[in-house]
Amino acid sequence: MTLSIITINRNNAAGLRRTIESVVSQSYTDFEYINSYQNSTEQNF
Numbered sequence: 001m002t003l004s005i006i007t008i009n010r011n012n013a014a015g016l017r018r019t020i021e022s023v024v025s026q027s028y029t030d031f032e033y034i035n036s037y038q039n040s041t042e043q044n045f
Contacts, residue, residue, distance in 0.1 A: 003031040010040050 005023055009016045016035070023033055 001030065003028065004034065005031055006034045006036070009035060009037045011042050013042050 007016065007019055009019075016037070020033070020035075023031070
């Protein structure tokens with residue numbers, strides 16, 4: 001079963017980086033990661 005992880009982010013690039021690093025460091029690998037950053041005024045990626 002695939003786990004869906006959704007992160008909503010606005011103007012928090014540092015927090016988003018920590019969140020992504022945490023998600024990809026988990027031992028469970030069957031997941032999809034969705035990030036929503038609409039209307040953000042800073043560069044997230």
